Amino acid sequence: MPLEKLQFRPGVNREGTTLANEGGWFETDKVRFRSGYPEKIGGWQKDTGPNNSALQPATGTLWGVCRSMWNWLNLAGYNLMGLGTNLKYYIQNGNGGAYYDVTPLRGTPPGPVAAPNAFAATNGSNVITVTDAGHGAQAGDFVTFASAVSLGGNITAAVLNKEHQIATYISTSQYTIVVSATANSSDSGNGGAATTAAYQISGGSDIYTTGVGWGAGGWGGVTSGSPSTGWGVAAPAGVGVDKQLRLWSESNFGQNLVLNPRGGAIYYWVVDTSPSTFNRAQVLASTNSNTQNGIAYWQTDANCPTLCNYVLVSDSSRIVIAFGCNDYGASTIDPMLIRWSNVENIKQWTPSITSQAGYYRLSHGSEIITALQARQEILVWTDAALYSMQYAGPPYVWNFQILADNISIAGPNTAATANNVTYWMGTDKFYMYTGRVETLPCALRQYVYQNINLTQAYQFFASTNEGYNEVWWFYCSANSTTIDRYIVFNHLERTWYYGTLARTAWIDSPLRETPAAACYGTPGGNSNAVMVYHEVGNDDGTTNPPSPITAYVQSSDFDIGDGHNFGLVWRIIPDVTFDGSDSAAPSLDFTVRPRQFPGTAYGSSDSPTVTSKQSYANQRTYNVQQFTEQVYVRIRGRQMAFRVESNDLGVAWQLGVPRIDTRPDGRR
Numbered sequence: 001m002p003l004e005k006l007q008f009r010p011g012v013n014r015e016g017t018t019l020a021n022e023g024g025w026f027e028t029d030k031v032r033f034r035s036g037y038p039e040k041i042g043g044w045q046k047d048t049g050p051n052n053s054a055l056q057p058a059t060g061t062l063w064g065v066c067r068s069m070w071n072w073l074n075l076a077g078y079n080l081m082g083l084g085t086n087l088k089y090y091i092q093n094g095n096g097g098a099y100y101d102v103t104p105l106r107g108t109p110p111g112p113v114a115a116p117n118a119f120a121a122t123n124g125s126n127v128i129t130v131t132d133a134g135h136g137a138q139a140g141d142f143v144t145f146a147s148a149v150s151l152g153g154n155i156t157a158a159v160l161n162k163e164h165q166i167a168t169y170i171s172t173s174q175y176t177i178v179v180s181a182t183a184n185s186s187d188s189g190n191g192g193a194a195t196t197a198a199y200q201i202s203g204g205s206d207i208y209t210t211g212v213g214w215g216a217g218g219w220g221g222v223t224s225g226s227p228s229t230g231w232g233v234a235a236p237a238g239v240g241v242d243k244q245l246r247l248w249s250e251s252n253f254g255q256n257l258v259l260n261p262r263g264g265a266i267y268y269w270v271v272d273t274s275p276s277t278f279n280r281a282q283v284l285a286s287t288n289s290n291t292q293n294g295i296a297y298w299q300t301d302a303n304c305p306t307l308c309n310y311v312l313v314s315d316s317s318r319i320v321i322a323f324g325c326n327d328y329g330a331s332t333i334d335p336m337l338i339r340w341s342n343v344e345n346i347k348q349w350t351p352s353i354t355s356q357a358g359y360y361r362l363s364h365g366s367e368i369i370t371a372l373q374a375r376q377e378i379l380v381w382t383d384a385a386l387y388s389m390q391y392a393g394p395p396y397v398w399n400f401q402i403l404a405d406n407i408s409i410a411g412p413n414t415a416a417t418a419n420n421v422t423y424w425m426g427t428d429k430f431y432m433y434t435g436r437v438e439t440l441p442c443a444l445r446q447y448v449y450q451n452i453n454l455t456q457a458y459q460f461f462a463s464t465n466e467g468y469n470e471v472w473w474f475y476c477s478a479n480s481t482t483i484d485r486y487i488v489f490n491h492l493e494r495t496w497y498y499g500t501l502a503r504t505a506w507i508d509s510p511l512r513e514t515p516a517a518a519c520y521g522t523p524g525g526n527s528n529a530v531m532v533y534h535e536v537g538n539d540d541g542t543t544n545p546p547s548p549i550t551a552y553v554q555s556s557d558f559d560i561g562d563g564h565n566f567g568l569v570w571r572i573i574p575d576v577t578f579d580g581s582d583s584a585a586p587s588l589d590f591t592v593r594p595r596q597f598p599g600t601a602y603g604s605s606d607s608p609t610v611t612s613k614q615s616y617a618n619q620r621t622y623n624v625q626q627f628t629e630q631v632y633v634r635i636r637g638r639q640m641a642f643r644v645e646s647n648d649l650g651v652a653w654q655l656g657v658p659r660i661d662t663r664p665d666g667r668r
Helices: 445-449 454-459
Strands: 025-029 031-034 037-040 044-046 061-063 066-073 079-085 089-093 099-101 119-121 127-131 142-146 163-171 174-178 196-199 248-253 256-261 267-269 308-313 320-326 333-340 358-361 368-373 378-382 385-393 397-405 415-418 421-425 430-433 437-439 461-465 470-475 485-490 495-500 505-507 516-520 528-534 551-555 567-573 587-595 620-625 631-637 639-646 659-664
Touching: 025 495, 031 485, 031 495, 031 551, 061 079, 066 248, 066 505, 066 516, 066 528, 079 248, 079 256, 079 528, 256 308, 308 333, 308 368, 320 368, 333 368, 358 397, 368 415, 415 470, 421 461, 421 470, 461 505, 567 587, 587 631, 620 631, 631 639
Parallel strands: 248 308, 415 461
Antiparallel strands: 025 551, 031 037, 044 528, 061 528, 066 079, 079 089, 089 099, 119 127, 127 174, 142 163, 142 196, 163 174, 248 256, 256 267, 308 320, 320 333, 333 358, 368 378, 378 385, 385 397, 415 421, 421 430, 430 437, 461 470, 470 485, 485 495, 505 516, 516 528, 551 639, 567 631, 567 659, 587 620, 587 639
16 A cells, blocks of 8 residues: 555644544644644743842742733833732843832831831740731731841841741731741840831732632631631631732833732832832822832822722823722722723823813623723723723713623633734633634634633633744643643634643743743742743753653544554654754654544543543554654554654654555454
């Protein structure tokens, strides 16, 4: 028989059985399709920029789980990256540069407050009890002490006068911290009456939690270590039931940055006259009288929103827009209300005949989920509809038009725009907006939505990798509360593929050479984050030394010969390139997986499946190197699946069109 080409349709399809998808690919991980052919994705390298806080867990590691990234240039040309974690907000200065903690402080105005009779030490322990009436802090928050004096022994002023993370909440007037020294019998002082405490805004959870805030907990509540909390009782700060998943939204107002922790206040970070100086962001409020360089940047009129779910700055008019915010004179969030500032004025929020500040309440849905700046409009998603928000100038300022009803969006970060088309992940399918809302056909819809944890949908996020014409979505599989999977749509070639990867944020910025992402860091496991640069090298650079990336793609089953008689495959002619490899002797494995019947009982844990497992008990694996001309094999069956896999350091590859040599071999 003549040589048979192994040429499959580009992309992966899991919408049918493996035999029904004959001629296509069925499984993949860490593999993309370029010009119709599968290749291993690029590697990633950890950013090891220094930290500007002695409290940081390790060089290049950030406190908390990062779920927001924003890249921009200031007027001095500094390449800045904002990173919002569930505990802090950082700004990185330049690729590989230092990270600066700009997390806002609490207070009116925000800043240090007196904390008299602050510290109590116990002999033989490094746990210090802090007394500060009405501190308002939670376990996990950060506080910086100043002007404290030595307690008399090992607990010196230098041990106390630094940033600390609150270890445990005791009461509304007490909490504990862990210090770097162990108290001895001489540590009996209180730190002095001149001690001040600067409390950073409270952090959030690193996963989405149901049942928080008012009414959280069981009937009758809990009393251990805190005032009673339970059904019908407001939860006091610090007991853990009032902390929700922390998500940040941010946008540039000129060279400065407007930012908002979901459900919190709007903050403003202002570039200093010395652009290498990184001061803390501060709350936008009429009560904020702080100044920077002699200018009161943060003092607004009395109608600035105090709470907000999402913030954005309009590109067309430099108007700051708050989505899901408190109404005028109210102190609680109206989740469908939109309010905006005057043109080019972040401080003016009061509507008037001379101001374009104003408001509008959407009607379809119960909550605004997110918003996205598109080419000529702002897209606004509620939990039931999509709106278009277009600038019209005075007197109405904005025109609102409903684009689609009875749709869904999975979470605040699951929409992305590529090539002037907006794509997003719904709760049961994918969508696209090209001027009208359409369902995005997905060859992996069943595979994704049959194994997904939608209770953690607010963790999910989307971004682009425009160098490869890709839109990526990261999500949690059904049995995971952290992100562990991704799905990719190549909008140029209209193909889909998927895999496993733990990332918590991603940005594809033209200001950086390659896409940047955030992932769980070490030490500390999931409690810390690191930034990594993708499409760098061929290996996993988050470890030291780097680790190999396991990448594979496997075809659906296809008939050997006519599908009735058995076929014998006795030779494979490889066609693969290793261009871009760092290894001196790159190689990969070809695996051939014969099968007799589609319904053969389960025999392999990684066999392709939709509704049943398939057996490939007689599979054979052969190593293929750069100059391998042919591989002699001996496998027999009615159908066969073909798999390409690499798991060595420094290997890059792209598959071409291998060929197999077969001959008829009877019926049994």
